[in-house]
Amino acid sequence: MTISVNGAAISSGAIDREVQYHPAPTLEEARFAAARALVVRHLLLAEAGRAEAADNAADDAEEEAAIQAVLSRAITLPDPDEDTCRRYYANNPDRFRSPDIFEACHILFPARPGDEAARTAARQKALDTIRILTAEPERFAELALTLSACPSGAVGGSLGQVSRGQTTPELETFFYNLMPGTLCPVPVPTPYGYHVLRLDRRAFGRPLPFEVVHATIAAHLRQASWQRAVHQYVSLLVGQARIDGIDLGGATSPLVQ
Known part of the structure; x- marks a missing residue:
């Protein structure tokens, strides 16, 4: 050249x-x-x-x-x-709000993407665990401790407080669609495997004042x-x-x- x-x-x-x-x-x-x-x-x-x-x-x-x-x-x-800034503020409300906050627990059954045998087995384990928890929801922390491949199992599967972007998109979809206090009725697939998920609390963000x-x-x-x-x-x-x-x-x- x-x-x-x-x-x-x-x-x-x-x-x-x-x-x-x-x-x-x-x-x-x-x-x-x-x-x-x-x-x-x-x-x-x-x-x-x-x-x-x-x-x-x-x-x-x-x-x-x-x-x-x-x-x-x-x-x-x-x-x-200021008028220009206010118009931008009014036209982009999602940019200027506090983050949505979620509190959730999960149990991870690991399986790598592409390993179909492992993913099938992980999904079945997650289904079996959901059946148990549907009948005995109080056992979530116990099963997380004994079954989960995530370090959060040591604290009952708790993910703590998380906001958008801090977990996988697949989990976030259920954070927005589950009712707080409910167990997800289906295993949630992610690149890490299959998750048994319970959403405990959800707090939607609020608009931040223009002055801020x-x-x-x-x-x-x-x-x-x-x-x-x-x-x-x-x-x-x-x-x-x-x-x-x-x-x-x-x-x-x-x-x-």
């Missing part, structure tokens, strides 16, 4: 060194992302009056400071006002606006440059920020 930016070459060696910072499904995609990053860096350094080739072993911190100075001069964004999250929303909107503006500015630089060996698109006229 031979690439040049306004006549300045970006070598394959520079691209090879940059690839490690751009993980991608294929090497071709990673090399394209690396080459694009080096082209953009070259353009921004040129705007900063730093015309070194991409192979130049200049101080990274110094170059980053020069690039940030260029972007700060080129991009001026107003802070989001105002600063967080403003910072998020400011960052999103900055990223869009940087993308547009870089696209304009690409459109105005003579770039050979790679097609990055780019705009040829100023863009609205």
